[in-house]
Structures are given as structure tokens and as C-alpha cells.
Amino acid sequence: MRFSGKVAVVTGAASGIGAASARLLASEGAIVFASDIDDEGGQKLASESDGDIRFKHCDVSDPASIKALMDDAAAEAGGIDIVLNNAAAGGARPPIDEIEPAEWDGTMDLVLRSVAFGIRYAAPHMKQRPGASIVNISSVAAVGPGYSPTAYAVAKAGVLHLTKCAATDLAQFGIRVNAIQPGFINTNIFTSSLEIPDEMKTTANAAIAQISSNTQPIRRGGQPQDIAEAFAYLASDAASFVTGTSILVDGGLTVGPRHSWDPEEQGILSALESMEEQARAAARTDAQTSGANAE
Structure with a gap:
């Protein structure tokens, strides 16, 4: 009952x-205010929980909605100890040479600005709360290109720097701020912006999880529970000496190129070693041939 x-x-x-x-924190004693624009899904979560989960509607693309969420939670429960700024979507998909201003701004508002104002409106209710902790969801996309559309990647990189800046701003109040960078996790974020039927999205998400299991050292698809466990650590007193940093939870996706962890994949070093061995073998053959001729 850590919480x-x-x-x-x-x-x-x-x-x-x-x-x-939300389920993990509630199972360990927390009062959890779970928010989303999906009222049906949020209410289902609250009604099926064994712990104390209370659903609140919130559209994080609207700062006023975020403020109302934080104010209502604090008024109802007497303050806020823990915040997970998680809500986001894949955002606009066009590359930088095709994206329109409205698409760029919409992605930044949903993915980056929402985190900034999640911190902004939660912080006043977290001061004087021992062990207060804010955790922001970034992404492996913040590490470099190739993991997501450009606008999303830039926004998630912004979340990392925002985390560091917020950690310094709020240190005087004893509020810790950290981030998590998920890899390919089996959620609907990859398909949420696609114009396909819901049943196809479920199939696509499962396929993505299967594909990702073959692209990283840990050979299984990431699950939401993997991120929840990392969040619970950062939110708990076990991480009381941790602030202004991020944890990669990606199955090793970003540790290095495939040849660094897959013995069946040849990289530059192994190619050079192979060339060196070929040269040695050729030298041995030449020496044997020369010896035979001398006899």
C-alpha cells in the first residue's frame, strides 16, 4: 500500500x-482522479476498479479544462500528491516539408502544451504535500527520428526539456518532476488517428506489438503495465532522491543498432573482423603453398 x-x-x-x-495506484491505496475525453471508457474504469477511482471529464487540449480538473480534484480530496501527464495522441503525420501550421499547432497543443499546463495547474495544489511527484509521458521518439511522425517527436522532445525545467522551478516546494519514455507499447496511440474501423485498430495494435517484439533486445511487445510500474516507482517514496530525469522503458529499442544485440546481424566491427580472419586464412594458405613448393 505504497500510496x-x-x-x-x-x-x-x-x-x-x-x-x-490508475488501477495500479488505486490498488495500492491512492484516491485516483482519472480523466479523459472518453467518458464511457473512463466511467467503466471507475466502476470496475477495486480501489477508489473517480472519473472526471477533461480535454487536455484546453488549458481551462485542465485547470478545472486539478481544482476539482484538490477541492474534493484536500490536495494533490501525484500527477501523471499522460494524455496524448499521435498527432499530425505529414513530414516537415508538407505539414500545415494548424496541424503543427494542434500536435504541440495536445502533446506538449497539455503537459505544461498539467504541471502549471497541479503545482499550486501540491505545495506543502510531502513526497509530491509529477511524472510526464515522453517517448523514444524524443531520442531521434524514425520512431514517429516529426511533429510528435519534436513535441515529446519538448516534454523532456520541460521536465528538467519544471524540476528546477518546483524544487523549492519539494515537488519532484520526472519523465518516462515508452517504446512501442500495445496501446491505441498508433492507430487513433487512422480512419479505419475500431475492429481493424485492435488487429493493427496487436500486429504492431508483434512486430516490435522483433526489433528490440527484449523479445516481447511492451504492455501498458510496464509503464505503470515505472510510473509507480517515480511517484513513490522509493524515488525520493530522483528528479529532473527520465526513464526509458522500451525493451532496449534504443540501446544501439541491431547488430549490437542480435548475434545473427552483421555490423561494421564484425564485418572488419571477418575481413581480418579472411586475410589470416589467405596468409596461412599462401604459407602452406610456399612450403609445399619449397619441398
Whole structure:
């Protein structure tokens, strides 16, 4: 019961990482205010929970909605101890040479600005709360290109720097701020912006999880619970000496090129070693041939 008596706010809680995180905190004693624009999913989460989960509608693309969420949670429970800024979507997909201003701004508002104002409006209710902790969901996309559309990657990189800046701003109040960078996790974020039927999205998400299991050292697809466990650590007193940093939870996806962890994949070093061995073998053959001729 690490979170007994604690009050937590989780955005994007109707499914995926948010739902897993809300359930975990509630199971360990927290009062959890779970928010989302998906009222049906959020209410289902609250009604099926064994712990204290209370659903609140919140559209994180609207700062006023975020403020109302934080104010209502604090008024109802007496303050806020833990926040998970999780809500987001894949955002605009065009590359930088095709994206329109409205698409760029929409992605930044949903993925980056929402985190900034999640911190902004939660912080006043977290001061004087021992062990207060804010955790922001970034992404492996913040590490470099190739993991997501450009606008999303840039926004998630912004979340990492925002985390560091917020950690310094709020240190005087004893509020810790950290981030998590998920890899390919089996959630609907990859398919949420696709214009396909819901049943196809479920199939596509399962396929993505299967594909990702073959692209990283840990050979299984990431699950929402993997991120929830990392969040619970950062939110707990076990991480009381941790602030302004991020944890990669990606199955090793970003540790290095495939040849660094897959013995069947040849990289530059192994190619050079192979060339060297070929040269040695050729030298041995030449020496044997020369010896035979001398006889």
C-alpha cells in the first residue's frame, strides 16, 4: 500500500497506459482522479476498479479544462500528491516539408502544451504535500527520428526539456518532476488517428506489438503495465532522491543498432573482423603453398 492516503490525478486514463497506471495506484491505496475525453471508457474504469477511482471529464487540449480538473480534484480530496501527464495522441503525420501550421499547432497543443499546463495547474495544489511527484509521458521518439511522425517527436522532445525545467522551478516546494519514455507499447496511440474501423485498430495494435517484439533486445511487445510500474516507482517514496530525469522503458529499442544485440546481424566491427580472419586464412594458405613448393 505504497500510496495509502495519497491523491493522484491521471490524464488519458480511459485506456492504455493511463488506465493501467490508475488501477495500479488505486490498488495500492491512492484516491485516483482519472480523466479523459472518453467518458464511457473512463466511467467503466471507475466502476470496475477495486480501489477508489473517480472519473472526471477533461480535454487536455484546453488549458481551462485542465485547470478545472486539478481544482476539482484538490477541492474534493484536500490536495494533490501525484500527477501523471499522460494524455496524448499521435498527432499530425505529414513530414516537415508538407505539414500545415494548424496541424503543427494542434500536435504541440495536445502533446506538449497539455503537459505544461498539467504541471502549471497541479503545482499550486501540491505545495506543502510531502513526497509530491509529477511524472510526464515522453517517448523514444524524443531520442531521434524514425520512431514517429516529426511533429510528435519534436513535441515529446519538448516534454523532456520541460521536465528538467519544471524540476528546477518546483524544487523549492519539494515537488519532484520526472519523465518516462515508452517504446512501442500495445496501446491505441498508433492507430487513433487512422480512419479505419475500431475492429481493424485492435488487429493493427496487436500486429504492431508483434512486430516490435522483433526489433528490440527484449523479445516481447511492451504492455501498458510496464509503464505503470515505472510510473509507480517515480511517484513513490522509493524515488525520493530522483528528479529532473527520465526513464526509458522500451525493451532496449534504443540501446544501439541491431547488430549490437542480435548475434545473427552483421555490423561494421564484425564485418572488419571477418575481413581480418579472411586475410589470416589467405596468409596461412599462401604459407602452406610456399612450403609445399619449397619441398
